[in-house]
Every structure is written in C-alpha cells, then in structure tokens.
Amino acid sequence: MGAELDRLAPVLEPLGERFASAGHSLHLVGGPVRDALLGRHVSDLDLTTSARPEETERLLAGWADAVWDMGRAFGTIGCRKGEWTVEITTYRSETYDPTSRKPDVDFGDSLAGDLGRRDFTVNAMAVSVADRSFEDPFHGILDLAHGTLRTPGTPESSFSDDPLRMMRAARFAAQLGFAVAPEVVSAMTAMAGRIEIISAERVRDELVKLVCAPHPRRGLELLVETGLAGHVLPELPALALERDEHHRHKDVYEHTLIVLEQAIDLESRLESAPDFTVRFASLMHDVGKPRTRRFQDDGTVTFHHHDVVGAKITRKRMKALRFSTDETDAVSTLVELHLRFHGYGDGEWTDSAVRRYVRDAGDQLERLHILTRADCTTRNRRKAERLRRTYDDLEARIERLTEQEELAALRPDLDGNQIMAVLDLGPGREVGEAYRFLMELRLDEGPLGEEEATRRLLAWWADRT
Template sequence: MADVQRAVTAELDRIAPVIDDLGRRFADAGHELALVGGPVRDAMLGRHHNDLDFTTSARPEQTEKLLKGWSDAIWDMGRAFGTIGCRKDEWQVEITTYRSESYDPDSRKPDVDFGDTLEGDLGRRDFTVNAMAVRVPGRVVEDPYGGIVDLAGQVLRTPGRPEDSFSDDPLRMMRAARFAAQLGFSVAPEVVAAMTAMASRIEIISAERVRDELVKLICAPYPRLGLSLLVETGLAELVLPELPALKLERDEHHRHKDVYEHTLTVLEQAIDLESRLPGGGPDFVARFAALMHDVGKPRTRRFLDDGTVTFHHHDVVGAKLTRKRMKALRFSNDEIEAVSQLVEQHLRFHGYGTGEWTDSAVRRYVRDAGDQLERLHILTRADSTTRNKRKADRLQRTYDDLEERIARLSEQEELKSIRPDLDGNQIMEILGIGPGREVGEAYKHLLELRIENGPMSEEDARSALLAWWSARQ
C-alpha cells in the first residue's frame, strides 16, 4: 500500500499544473471535480500519460464556461454524453458530468442521465480498478468499490453485479477481455460467468464499437489473455467466429497440430518481431494477419486414405474469409487489403525450398508483397512453431538467405519500385500509337521481361518491344 501511495503522489505531483489549477477553478465556482478512471488506475501502477479524465458535478455548459480562458482549445463533440474536452499545453483533458447510462434492450445507443454524486458516478463504471477517483484540488482518494484491493490482486471485477453492468452496456464484456490483454489481469469468476450467459447481448452493439475494442485488445501487451477469454465465454463466436473455428477436432492419430494454439503462438511470435517495423509496433495489421493467417483451414481440411491431413488452398480461402470478416467489422479498405494480402501470401515462402528460386522468382515475391514486404517477413518467420529445433533452425537460415537475396537485388535494381524499362510515352512514340488498351498490354509485357531478366538497356527494351509488336500483327 505504501508503494501505491508513493506512486500516486509522484504522478499527482507531475500533473499538478492541471489538477490543482483546474480543481480550484471548479471549487471556486461551487462544483466538485475529480480525476477518475484510467489515469487514477495507471497512477497506482506507476504509469504516466498526458490524457486526463475528470468527472464533475457541473453540467456541460458550466464546464465549458470554466474552461474558457484557461485552456488552449475546447471541443464539445461529446456534449450529448456530458463531455467537454480541451487541450492545455501538453495535456489532453476530458471532463464529464456525473452520469448514469443504460441501454434499452433493443437499442445500440445509451440513454444518458446526469447524476449528482461522485459515488453514484463511480458505481456505473465498468470495473472496480476504473472506479477510483482523486478529488481535486484536495487530492482525496475515493475508492468505494475496492478497486485498490483488486488492483493489488490483478483481478477485474465489476462495482456491482456483472449482469447489471453488462445489461447496461454490453460492450463492457469486450472491455473485460481488452483490459485483461492490456493489464495482464485475470477476470473474476462471476464476471466470466455473466459474460458467458449474456454473450448474445453483444449483438445490439454497433460493429464499429466492437471493432475498436478488438483493435485495442489485439494491440495490447497480452492479446492471448483477451482472445482466450472471448473464445471461452462464447463472445468470439459472435464477433470473430473464425477464431474459435480453429479449434478443430483432432484426428485420432494427431496428424496435424492444434491450429488454434498454433495461431495464438504465431501471434505472440509476430509481436516479438515487431521491432523490425518502423516505429517498432504495436502494429495491428501484422498482428491481425497473424491471427487470421490459418482461418481457411477448417474449410479446406481433408483426410487422405493414408491418414494424412491436407489444407490445400487454405491461404486463398483464408484471405476471402478475412476480407469478409473485416468488412463486417467496418475496417477501412486499406486495412482490409493489407491484412487479406498477407493472409493470401503467407505460404509463398515455402516454395523457396532450400534456395532454388531464380532471381525472377525473388523479384515476383517482392513485387507481389509490395508495401507489405516487411510484414510478410514477420508473418512468415512467426509461422514457424515447430518444436523440432533442427527444422526450426533450417527454416530460419533459409529465410535469412531469401532476405539477403532480396537485399542484394534491391541494392542493384531498386526492387520495391520495379517498372518497365520504357514508360508509356516512350511506348507510344516507338510504336507510333496513341493512348489505349495496346499501350497497357505493351507495358505489362515489358514489366514481365523486367521481372524475368532484370534491367535492360533502352536499346534492348526498344528491340524487345518492337519484336512483341511485330508478333501481334
């Protein structure tokens, strides 16, 4: 407890320029103000951030008036929910009126009612570790629901009955999985039981809100914890059914690995390789591709007469399933294309054998990967989960060789921007034709020659173009 007190004191001192000044402004106007939720929880965990959430007895219009002249900028997109936001120097601040909200059983949007007490406001929050507050400017800690004890025990529990909490806002079931993944905490048995019994209630929540929680979960430090909870409670069947579908029944001779466990291991190994990416992660596209890379296996599994198991074309089928699921979850077209491309290409490396690919095959690999090449490197390396050390080392050496060849060819030929040796204007001039379909066909032919043979001189490219044109006449 002493360590927690020291951590909180240090964090409150750090953010004193905001909480002390703002607390006095609200107190002088006759209103209560308290730092609340994540910032309080993270202060107790010794974590720092500059996004500060407050709750207040003031109504939104009163809050806005008090922020004028103090903040650098104000925004009110959350006014309907009682929230006014502002920026002060490097701090991002959101202040929300005490409230209680609940969902109509058939509605996706909450009804918002303003409350009158801090304790009442804290009681409507999702978990006890997020239901703690620090009154300002006096810095009095309020913990009516035992959040400090649960924080010490690293457990997620609701302030009241979990059934009431999840009925009020079903998205809190997804948030339980997300916070488990973010904090590395366990979830109280009664909360798991309520999630399991009420999983179908998630269907009233919009796809966009479910997507946002899923992204936060997958980009968290411990995504396996959150994903396993979604599968265990049946929520995954409703929000990401391709994941529990990977729990294939094992054939009696165990001739194929546990695809579900393999997938979670690939995800964790992909996370370990994120340092290769600009910025170092977390990278949602790489992680989600790792999670979805084998989702085509359930539909393509076949048992042969000799007892072996095959999953032919699971890469192509998996890419289609991935695209369909991401569209349903309202992901952007760019994200859908990037993840689906990685799923479809994740087996390409295995045609490399022990290095038999020609330079043209390496060029095609780079061209087809496009701007996803580094993520494809990560996914391919992460996809090796064999316990056979000799086999694992051999795969790693082979992929090292492929990457070295890519680097060597890239240095010589600028592989990432492969283009024909003649552009469209030159093609039209040489052939004496105007814009049209034939220019595109000529361009494609020259691109194939470029990939197959490497760079050509302008004279050789001209001769090759004229020979192709002559053969068409």
C-alpha cells in the same frame, strides 16, 4: 501515486481552483487513477464534475488552448492545455433500453453514483483535484492489488446496460494482464449474444485495442472461452479443429496464438510497435484451413489453397467490422502471401522469383518477413534452424537485388508514353498489354535498358500482329 499527481499538478491544480471557485467538485477518475496507482505514466486526463456541460465549457474558456464539445450529448467537454488532452464529464446516471445500442444519459448528483455506473472496480476510483482525497467505494484498489477484474455491481446488470463491457473485460485482461473474476466470466458466457446489438465500429475499436495490448493471448482466449468470439470473430474459435484420430496435424488454434506471440517478438523490426496489421494477419493467417481441410487415403491431412481462401475470409470479416480499405488490403495481402516462401523449397530462388516476391508484397514486405518467420512453430530444432537460415538467405538476396535494381520501385524499362511512341499507339488496352509484357520481362530478366527493351517490345508486337 503521489509522484504522478505531483507531475500532473501544473495542469490539475489551476483547473481545480476554477471549478472550486464556482462551487463545483472536480475529480480525476477512471483510467488515469488506475494507471497512477500502477506506477504508469498518465498522458490523457479524465475528470468528472458536478458541473453541467455548459458550466464546464464556461469554466474552461480562457484557460484551455482549445475546447471541443463533440461529447456534449454524453455530458463530456474536451479541451487541450499545452501537451495535455483533458476530458471533463458531468456526473452521470445512465438508463438503458435493453434493445438499444446507446444509453439515455441522465446527469447525476453524486460522485458515488457516477462511480457505480463504471465498467470495472479498478476504473471506479477517483482522486479529488482540490485536496487529493481518494474515493474508492467499490474497493477497486484491492482488485488492483490482486490483479482482478470485477464489476462495481452485478456483472449481469453491468453487461445488460452496455454489452460492449464484455469486450472491454477481455481488452483489459490483455492490457493489464489481469484475471477476470469467475462471476464476470460466467455472465459473459451467459450473455455473449447481447454483443449483437453493439455497432460493428465499437466492436472493432475494442478488438484493435485488445490485439495491440501487451498480452493479447489472454484477451483472445477469454473471447473464445465465453463464446463472444463466435459473435465478433468466429474465424478464431473455428480454428479449434477436431483432431483426426491419428493426430496428424497441429492444433491450428494453438498454433495461431503462438504465431501471434512470435510475431510480437519480431515487431522490433518495424518502425513502430505495437503493429495491428502484422498482429491481425498473424491471427488470421490460417483461417482458410477449416474450409480446405481434406483427409487423404493414406491418413495425411491437406489444406490446399488455404492461403487464398483465408485472404477472402479475412477481407469479408474486416469489411463486416468496418475496417478501412487500406487496413483490409494490407492484412489480406499478408494472409494470401504467407505461404509463398514455402513454395520455393529449400532456397532454390531465382532472381525472377525474388523480384516477384518483392513486387507482390509491395509495402508489406517487412511485415511479410515477420509473419513468415513467426509461422514456424515446429519443435524440431533442426527443421526450425534450416527454415531460419533459408529465410535469412532470401532476405539477403532481396537486399542485394534491391541495391542493384531498386526493387522497391520495380517498373518496366519503358513507361506508357514511351510504349505509345515506339508502337505509334494512342491510349488504350493495347498499351496496357505491352506494359504488362515489359513488366514480365523486367521480373524475369532484370533491367534491360531502353534500347534492348525497345527491341524486345517491337519483336513482341510484330509476333502479335
């Protein structure tokens, strides 16, 4: 940890001197201390102090490049110094109304009291900015060494105070790869229903962090095991379908987790990772199966149209979790299209089919490549290799047609103004119909050129009228 503190010294030491000269203590606390002990790079600095917010704001003036007070109600003043983002929070001693989503904030008067109100022991360690003395009243360093998540007090008390901490337990398990202590799991299971008082936005934010963590499977399995998933993402435990007596279909829940892991392995194809959209689409791609499962007379199982049903379920869930329209559209599109590749058999793709695949995927095409490849979890090596080769061929076809026809900007040979000029029409419904006719031609036959497109448009118009 010493090396990381040395790296932080240019920003921490001058700040510590300002607080010390005013008679206040200042400690690096929480995640930065934990990460420094784990040998991880610390980027944002969280500190706690005996100074009240107004005093903190005064001490930052003239030192920080910018200061903000959006967290003042919770005792937090934020600032930027060069490349660093710093948040300084007054010692807190919160009390909670069991029916409320928000705490009543009372300022405390001791570091120990402040650390005792934190979520987990590994986040309840502090380092004095003045002399680098280490404070660990709840033995967080031992839990860090053993890779265990525990609460400073009883987990029941902690989760009663802030039920979102149950989601954070799953998130930290996913981020750190830690085991969650049995008593914490028991409390999460017994108190899972308490998550209902937490706002959808806060649940969403924790879920995003969990899904984007290095080990999302750990966190997701914990949510399912404790029953929390039944409240925040009920579509996930619903995938654990009862197996039919002949075991003629896969364990959809296990399949889904494998698809997620395989999608993560393919994220290098994207410009940046982790990628929430492709990960969440992997998690939701089969959520339509429970509603569409049918047993046939011969004992086989079908899930007809589970792609379309799953897209609707995904859209409804993401809306409930207050995701943006763009995020919802992207994930739902991937869920709806995840079977499209399999609808063309063993690679009998016409140019028209390739164009439509690209058109329908739009800006999600690369993610669709990842999801489709990840969705192959068969243990039959010959089948898996055949599917891989077939998809390789499809991607090659897309690349060739893209070079020839600029598929990324797929549009008819005539635009709306040209259509109106050719048909002597003003703006209206008929222009839209003509545009769609030309787009279908473009998809079926490729670029025609303006002259041929005009001839075909006039013939279509004549037949129509």
